[in-house]
Amino acid sequence: MDNILRNTKNSQSPEERQALSRLRQLLSEPGLLQASLFRRRRACGKSYCRCARSKRHWHASWHVGFSTKDGPRMTSIPEEWVAPVRLWIERYREAETLMKGISKLYWKRLKSARR
Numbered sequence: 094m095d096n097i098l099r100n101t102k103n104s105q106s107p108e109e110r111q112a113l114s115r116l117r118q119l120l121s122e123p124g125l126l127q128a129s130l131f132r133r134r135r136a137c138g139k140s141y142c143r144c145a146r147s148k149r150h151w152h153a154s155w156h157v158g159f160s161t162k163d164g165p166r167m168t169s170i171p172e173e174w175v176a177p178v179r180l181w182i183e184r185y186r187e188a189e190t191l192m193k194g195i196s197k198l199y200w201k202r203l204k205s206a207r208r
Protein backbone atom coordinates (compact mmCIF):
# COMPACT_ATOMS: atom_id res chain seq x y z
CA MET A 94 0.00 0.00 0.00
CA ASP A 95 1.17 3.51 -0.70
CA ASN A 96 2.55 5.37 2.22
CA ILE A 97 0.09 8.19 1.74
CA LEU A 98 -2.88 5.92 2.37
CA ARG A 99 -1.45 4.44 5.50
CA ASN A 100 -3.15 6.59 8.05
CA THR A 101 -1.89 5.62 11.43
CA LYS A 102 -1.78 7.94 14.41
CA ASN A 103 1.98 8.13 13.94
CA SER A 104 1.64 9.56 10.46
CA GLN A 105 -0.30 12.53 11.79
CA SER A 106 1.60 15.75 12.26
CA PRO A 107 1.24 17.57 15.59
CA GLU A 108 -0.64 20.25 13.65
CA GLU A 109 -3.20 17.73 12.41
CA ARG A 110 -3.53 16.04 15.79
CA GLN A 111 -4.16 19.37 17.47
CA ALA A 112 -6.76 20.42 14.88
CA LEU A 113 -8.57 17.08 15.09
CA SER A 114 -8.64 17.17 18.84
CA ARG A 115 -10.20 20.63 18.91
CA LEU A 116 -12.63 19.64 16.15
CA ARG A 117 -13.79 16.59 18.09
CA GLN A 118 -14.31 18.76 21.13
CA LEU A 119 -16.36 21.26 19.11
CA LEU A 120 -18.49 18.56 17.51
CA SER A 121 -19.30 16.98 20.83
CA GLU A 122 -21.09 20.15 21.89
CA PRO A 123 -24.55 20.98 20.52
CA GLY A 124 -25.14 23.60 17.83
CA LEU A 125 -23.45 24.49 14.57
CA LEU A 126 -24.80 27.21 12.33
CA GLN A 127 -23.42 28.60 9.08
CA ALA A 128 -24.73 32.15 9.29
CA SER A 129 -24.13 35.75 10.28
CA LEU A 130 -25.91 37.59 13.02
CA PHE A 131 -26.95 41.19 12.63
CA ARG A 132 -29.21 43.82 14.08
CA ARG A 133 -31.56 45.83 11.94
CA ARG A 134 -33.67 48.84 12.70
CA ARG A 135 -36.90 49.57 10.92
CA ALA A 136 -40.35 51.13 11.16
CA CYS A 137 -43.17 48.65 11.74
CA GLY A 138 -45.54 50.45 9.38
CA LYS A 139 -48.34 51.16 11.85
CA SER A 140 -49.36 54.77 11.49
CA TYR A 141 -50.15 55.19 15.19
CA CYS A 142 -46.80 53.79 16.37
CA ARG A 143 -44.15 56.23 17.54
CA CYS A 144 -41.71 54.75 15.02
CA ALA A 145 -43.78 56.43 12.30
CA ARG A 146 -42.79 59.84 13.68
CA SER A 147 -39.02 59.49 13.91
CA LYS A 148 -36.18 57.19 12.91
CA ARG A 149 -35.04 57.45 16.50
CA HIS A 150 -37.99 55.25 17.49
CA TRP A 151 -37.44 52.56 14.89
CA HIS A 152 -37.63 49.04 16.27
CA ALA A 153 -34.43 47.03 16.51
CA SER A 154 -34.52 43.35 15.78
CA TRP A 155 -32.00 40.55 15.39
CA HIS A 156 -31.59 38.57 12.21
CA VAL A 157 -29.72 35.50 11.20
CA GLY A 158 -28.70 35.41 7.56
CA PHE A 159 -26.78 33.24 5.18
CA SER A 160 -26.41 33.30 1.41
CA THR A 161 -27.00 30.15 -0.55
CA LYS A 162 -26.69 29.54 -4.29
CA ASP A 163 -30.47 29.98 -4.45
CA GLY A 164 -30.21 33.41 -2.84
CA PRO A 165 -30.09 34.77 0.67
CA ARG A 166 -31.80 33.02 3.53
CA MET A 167 -32.77 35.10 6.51
CA THR A 168 -34.85 34.88 9.62
CA SER A 169 -35.44 37.12 12.62
CA ILE A 170 -34.86 35.89 16.14
CA PRO A 171 -35.86 37.16 19.58
CA GLU A 172 -33.29 38.95 21.71
CA GLU A 173 -32.97 36.05 24.14
CA TRP A 174 -31.81 33.69 21.38
CA VAL A 175 -28.90 35.92 20.40
CA ALA A 176 -26.38 34.48 22.87
CA PRO A 177 -26.93 30.78 22.06
CA VAL A 178 -27.19 31.45 18.31
CA ARG A 179 -23.95 33.44 18.42
CA LEU A 180 -22.31 30.43 20.03
CA TRP A 181 -23.57 28.08 17.27
CA ILE A 182 -22.18 30.47 14.66
CA GLU A 183 -18.80 30.77 16.39
CA ARG A 184 -18.61 27.00 16.71
CA TYR A 185 -19.38 26.55 13.02
CA ARG A 186 -16.72 29.07 12.00
CA GLU A 187 -14.08 27.52 14.18
CA ALA A 188 -14.91 24.01 12.92
CA GLU A 189 -14.78 25.25 9.33
CA THR A 190 -11.38 26.89 9.87
CA LEU A 191 -10.03 23.71 11.45
CA MET A 192 -11.33 21.55 8.59
CA LYS A 193 -9.80 23.88 6.00
CA GLY A 194 -6.50 23.68 7.86
CA ILE A 195 -6.58 19.87 7.87
CA SER A 196 -7.50 19.86 4.18
CA LYS A 197 -4.43 22.00 3.44
CA LEU A 198 -2.23 19.49 5.23
CA TYR A 199 -3.62 16.73 3.04
CA TRP A 200 -3.07 18.75 -0.12
CA LYS A 201 0.56 19.10 0.93
CA ARG A 202 0.71 15.41 1.55
CA LEU A 203 -0.66 14.62 -1.92
CA LYS A 204 1.79 16.97 -3.59
CA SER A 205 4.84 15.78 -1.72
CA ALA A 206 4.01 12.11 -2.34
CA ARG A 207 3.20 12.40 -6.02
CA ARG A 208 4.93 9.79 -8.15
Ligand SMILES: [Zn+2]
Pocket residue numbers: 136137138139142143144145152
Ligand atom coordinates in the same frame (compact mmCIF):
# COMPACT_ATOMS: atom_id res chain seq x y z
ZN1 LIG B 1 -43.54 50.80 15.25
